[in-house]
Amino acid sequence: MAVVTVGSAIVSLEAKELVYGAIGLAGSLFGVATLFFLLNAPYVAVFQIAVYIGAVAVLILFTVMLVRQEGLAKEVKPKSTTAAGIIAAVAVILALTFAVLATNLSRFTAITNTATYIDIGKLISTGDAPVLEVLALVLAASIVGALALSRVDRGGGAH
C-alpha cells in the first residue's frame, strides 16, 4: 500500500499532463486513506476519502480543466539549486532515520484497539470544542474569500 501511495505521488508530480497529475494526487490520497484503515483509524480514513477524494480532488480537477493551456509543461534547465536541494533532502532523510532508530520506541508496544467515532466525538465535543468552532469560522471565511476572489464581475450591477 505504501508502494501505491508513494508511486502515485511520484506520478502526480512528474506527469507531463497536469490532468494525470491531479488523478495521481487522488490515487495517492486514496492510498493514505487505506493506510489509515490499516492503522485502526477507520473514521479518519472515511473522512479522508470524503474530504480529499470527494471534494479537494474534484475541485483541483475542475481548476486544471479551467486553466488548461498549450505548452503547460514547460521545461526549464536544471539549476545548481536542484543538486543542493537533493543533497539537503537526502541529509534530512538520513538524519531523521538515525534519530528515530536512536530512540527506544521499539520497547513500547502499539495499542491495537480501534478508536471509535464515540471516542473522537467525546474529544471534539469536550476539550477541543473551541478549536472546532474556530476551525468552522476559518473554513467559512476561506470559502467566502475564495468565492469573492473568483467571482466574475459582469459590471452594471446594482451598487
Next chain:
Amino acid sequence: MTKRNALRLLFSIEFMINAANLNFVAFNQYLPYQEASNALGQTVVLFSIALAAAEAAVILAIVVVAYRLRNDIDVSEMKTLEG
C-alpha cells in the same frame, strides 16, 4: 527539469500535509492507553484535514484569478510584487 507550475506547488503541499497526518495517526498507537487520549492523534488529523481543505480552496481561487489576469500560472514569472 524544474516546473514552476502553481498547481504542482499545491500538489506538493497536499502531499506534505498528508505525510504529517500519517505520522499523527501512526504515533497515536504508541500513546499510553487512557480513555481520554485514545483518539487524540486522530482528532488532530481531522482538524488538519479540514484546514487543508480550506487552504486548497483559497489556493485554487488564487490560481484561477492569476490565470484570468495573466493567462499563465507559472509562478517563476509572477514578478509584479517584486521590489
